Amino acid sequence: MTINLQKNENPYLPSESIQKAAIKGLEKVNRYSELKDLVELKDLLGKYNNMSIDRIVLSHGSDLLLREIINIFSKDRKIIMVCPSFFPVTQYALNQSRRLTKIQISPPDFKLDSSLLLNELNEPTLLILDNPNNPTGKILIDTVTAEKILKNKNVLFVVDEAYYEFSGQTFASMIEKYPNLAITRTMDKAFSLAGFRLGYLLMGDYFKEHFFDFPIYLSTPTLFAAIEALKNPEYMIANVAKILNEKIRIEEELLKIGIKVFQGETNFILIKTNIPDFGKKLNDEGLNICNLSDEWIDGYYRISVGLYEENNKLLSIIKKIGNYV
Amino acid sequence: MKMKKIGLIVNPIAGMGGSVGLKGTDGEIYKKAIELGAKPTTPDSIEKTLALVNRKDLYFITAPGRMGEDSINKFDFKYEVVSQIEEKTNADDTKRIIREMVEKGMDLLIFVGGDGTARDVCNVLGLTIPVVGIPSGVKMFSPVFALSTFAAAEIINNETNQFIEKEVLDIDEEAFRNGKLAAKLYGYLKVPKNVSLLQGKKEPSNITKPEKISKEEIAEYILENIEKDTLYILGPGTTLSTIAEKIGVKKSLLGIDAVFNKELVGKDLNEKGLLDLLKKYNKAKIILTPIGGNGFILGRASKQFTPEVITSIGKENIIVVATEDKISRLECLRVDTGDTKIDDVLKGHRKVITGYKTETLIEVK
Numbered sequence: 001m002t003i004n005l006q007k008n009e010n011p012y013l014p015s016e017s018i019q020k021a022a023i024k025g026l027e028k029v030n031r032y033s034e035l036k037d038l039v040e041l042k043d044l045l046g047k048y049n050n051m052s053i054d055r056i057v058l059s060h061g062s063d064l065l066l067r068e069i070i071n072i073f074s075k076d077r078k079i080i081m082v083c084p085s086f087f088p089v090t091q092y093a094l095n096q097s098r099r100l101t102k103i104q105i106s107p108p109d110f111k112l113d114s115s116l117l118l119n120e121l122n123e124p125t126l127l128i129l130d131n132p133n134n135p136t137g138k139i140l141i142d143t144v145t146a147e148k149i150l151k152n153k154n155v156l157f158v159v160d161e162a163y164y165e166f167s168g169q170t171f172a173s174m175i176e177k178y179p180n181l182a183i184t185r186t187m188d189k190a191f192s193l194a195g196f197r198l199g200y201l202l203m204g205d206y207f208k209e210h211f212f213d214f215p216i217y218l219s220t221p222t223l224f225a226a227i228e229a230l231k232n233p234e235y236m237i238a239n240v241a242k243i244l245n246e247k248i249r250i251e252e253e254l255l256k257i258g259i260k261v262f263q264g265e266t267n268f269i270l271i272k273t274n275i276p277d278f279g280k281k282l283n284d285e286g287l288n289i290c291n292l293s294d295e296w297i298d299g300y301y302r303i304s305v306g307l308y309e310e311n312n313k314l315l316s317i318i319k320k321i322g323n324y325v
Numbered sequence: 326m327k328m329k330k331i332g333l334i335v336n337p338i339a340g341m342g343g344s345v346g347l348k349g350t351d352g353e354i355y356k357k358a359i360e361l362g363a364k365p366t367t368p369d370s371i372e373k374t375l376a377l378v379n380r381k382d383l384y385f386i387t388a389p390g391r392m393g394e395d396s397i398n399k400f401d402f403k404y405e406v407v408s409q410i411e412e413k414t415n416a417d418d419t420k421r422i423i424r425e426m427v428e429k430g431m432d433l434l435i436f437v438g439g440d441g442t443a444r445d446v447c448n449v450l451g452l453t454i455p456v457v458g459i460p461s462g463v464k465m466f467s468p469v470f471a472l473s474t475f476a477a478a479e480i481i482n483n484e485t486n487q488f489i490e491k492e493v494l495d496i497d498e499e500a501f502r503n504g505k506l507a508a509k510l511y512g513y514l515k516v517p518k519n520v521s522l523l524q525g526k527k528e529p530s531n532i533t534k535p536e537k538i539s540k541e542e543i544a545e546y547i548l549e550n551i552e553k554d555t556l557y558i559l560g561p562g563t564t565l566s567t568i569a570e571k572i573g574v575k576k577s578l579l580g581i582d583a584v585f586n587k588e589l590v591g592k593d594l595n596e597k598g599l600l601d602l603l604k605k606y607n608k609a610k611i612i613l614t615p616i617g618g619n620g621f622i623l624g625r626a627s628k629q630f631t632p633e634v635i636t637s638i639g640k641e642n643i644i645v646v647a648t649e650d651k652i653s654r655l656e657c658l659r660v661d662t663g664d665t666k667i668d669d670v671l672k673g674h675r676k677v678i679t680g681y682k683t684e685t686l687i688e689v690k
Contacts, residue, residue: 083653083685097682104687106657116674116686276473297656298472 003313005304006290008134008163008268010192010243012307014225015235018192021228025221033220041223044230045200049172049185055203057211058218062162062184062199066128069182069201071096072210073156077124082112084296086134097126107272107297110136110262114145121152130160132167135292135302137264139169146171150178156206158182165190165240167265172202179205189267191229191236196222243267247305253315257322268304275321285317328384328403329433329484332426332454334419334446335367336438337391339462370461370474371396371437377478378402386429388422419445427454433517435459435481440495443467447493447512452563455488455515457481466494468618469514480517487518489536489650490563492616509628510561510579510616539648540564542681544571547612547646556606557584558591558599558638560613560630564646568612581629596631603637610642615658615677617651622689623671624661632664640670645677649685652677658689 013019042053049056059065070079074097083102094100101120105112110133121127127149132139141149149157161183164170175181183202188194198218203211229236244267251261251269260272275281279291279301287310290302305311368391375396385404387393392414397404407425410418423434423446433455436446439462446456458470459477469491471477490513544567551557551572559565561579569576569584576582580593583602591602603609611630615622622645623630635643645658660671676684 100680100683101676102679102683102685104652104655104657104685106688113674120686277475280475280479293472295653297654 001286003287003306003310005306005310005314006288006302007194008189008266008302008304009194010189010239010267011305011310012192012239012242014192014229015232017232018225018228018235022196022221022225025219025224028220031220033218033223037220037223037227038216038218041218041227041230044227048230048233049202051172051175051202055175055208057201057203057214058216059199059201059214060218060222061188061197062160062186062201065184065199065201066158066160068211068214069158069207070094070126070128073126074098077126077156080117080120080125080127082129082133082140084133084135084292085130105133105136105138105140108262110138112140114141114148117141117145118148118152121149121155123154125155126158127155128158128160130162131169131171132163132265134162134266135268135290135296135300136262136270137163137266137268138262139167139265143171143174146174146181150174150181153180156180156182158184160184162186162189163266165236166244166267169265175202175204179207182207187226187229190240191226192239193222193225193229196225198222198226240267243305246308246311250303250305250311250315254318257315257319259318259322268302271301271303272299273301274299278321281321282314282317285320287314287317289314326382328382329380330429330431331383331385331481332423332429332431332434333371333385333387333393333397333404334422334426334434334436335371335388335391335393335396336419336436336442336445336462337367337414339367339438339442367437367461368396370459371435372399373474374435374459374477374481375400375402377475378481380482380484383481386426386431388426392418392422416441416445420449423449433457433481435477437461440467440493443469443493443514444495444511447514450514452490452513452515455517457516458514466496467492468616469493469516483517485517487535488515489518490514491516492618494616512579513563536648536650539650539680540567541571542683543646543648543678544568546678546681547644548572551587552608552610553586554608555585556590556602556609558582558594558602558609558611559584560611562614564614564648565612568646594629596629596634599629599634600637603634608642609638610644611638612644612646614647615645615651615655617654620655620658622658622660624659624663624668630662632662632667635662635667635671643671645675647677647679647685649679649683652679652685652687655687658687660689 042056045056046053078099079097080101083104129140149155157180159171161170172183181204185200187198254261262270264270282289292300292302385397385402387397387404387406389406389410392410394406408422435457436442437459443458457477457480459474460470471480493511493514495511547568548571559569559576559582566576566578572584572587574584574589577593583591591598613622660668662668672689674686675689676686679685
């Protein structure tokens, strides 16, 4: 059976109680989802993020939220993004902007030069950053830089925190204070709900004004599963800990084999290797990882942390491939 | 089934210098390689690739004997042989045979060799017919080559109508043997855009537009922002040619040309020509594009931009343009003008125009 380690998914299934809740939702799918369930999910997300529920918008996937943000806010603004960054925004949406500036972060440290970024904020700007960044896994900005950005009235700042549960770093506590801050999150990764595509937005006052009538259509199985997952967050927390432990183990082993590993704050590992056709060779052995050479620099690959046995398989295949080089 | 006609040409001596430490087999040095016991490496490369090609709709037009036929006949492909060769072959044979293949009508040419072979191919085909270069030379500075024999097979297997232009670079072998690296840009070849080697990627969003559109957009933007009474010096490359076309002048593909108020005022300029123009005109700007793969904007493919020329123009008057696809594959931009002080001045972050209203800030190292 193929092992998939290319999409940064959670290798652990949702807990039994989450699965049961989803099935319960299935039993009601002839009906539209109910408002009370939406409210309950928002309540739980409010508690989870320590935020009032009027600052939360739900959506099937955070991609839709990002797209909506670009549609609404980019017409008279320059968009700034980082390159590489693989969170999904469409070309269509980017075409709406007055101007698009990408700031390229480069190996080996993939640092975002904060003074360079701040210098770019001298006109109305929509700044969209993934923090930590995908595919590098790096935290691109800290709280001090975030405050500097947010004090600039020209700027609307949107942070994608898809990997928050793994990095532990968030700007959520700044939302009350800064109307120009919004954060996109997902329950796809840490909560093992990728197939349900549940994303949400945490937003400052400026965004609130524009999102008050954003339509919410979530399926009942999605709602029930998410509610159950948030009622018992211990399961997610334990899985995150297991994944991060495994990540350290894999990194150490890769280093021993001589593969260049870039330290990151997510559930995946960025590596660089000169082994020819590395991705293809793993693929031949029934293991998929993300080959970044297609769209980015040659020799870079991104590996999602899998289950213990999957990771062992990964390491043994890499050792085997490495021996033939 | 409509068959695709695929040309196949192998440079039988490419790569032979490598194993005996000769850094290339251009010209007479090939004899020396043989004396030193060098063995052909190209049959192995092409056969590795052909073994992985699984398309049934390919009809090969191959060069005779060890220039192709001896490899293709080990497989089940349908093929015909064009032309004849003598015992010893050289670059003229390569060019002659490719011309004959063009007459036969081919959709794609697979060539096996190194930078020298790529030059010969470029000489005949230019940007007319797409190619897949299978790396098998000693010198392979040209980004035109597939990354490996496997990658080449994958490109052949995945039919596409999207192509990108890649540089054909070659170094001066004589200088290389004496320890000096001086690469020169010889032209461009059209290669199929590489598709994902692995299935199932979720993220489509390191979005890049098709090259042609990207170039058009860049040219549009430059044209709109062109300043009056300013000398524009246009470096080599197809992006710069697109800009020249938009301005309404015909540019030499590899040379450095100059435009003033939308009129061509200098063609194929060397250092002296550039300095003369810079004396004549008060305001001047250079527009450049990096070399794919290594990211050099100054110093490798365009030696005419000497330290004196660059100093005279000034750092702030250097405009860099590149398609999004090209820029996203670079770790950084690089300069190597031959003067470390000037290199230091040029280092730091720089904006590269990548489209009509898009730009990328990237570090120059």
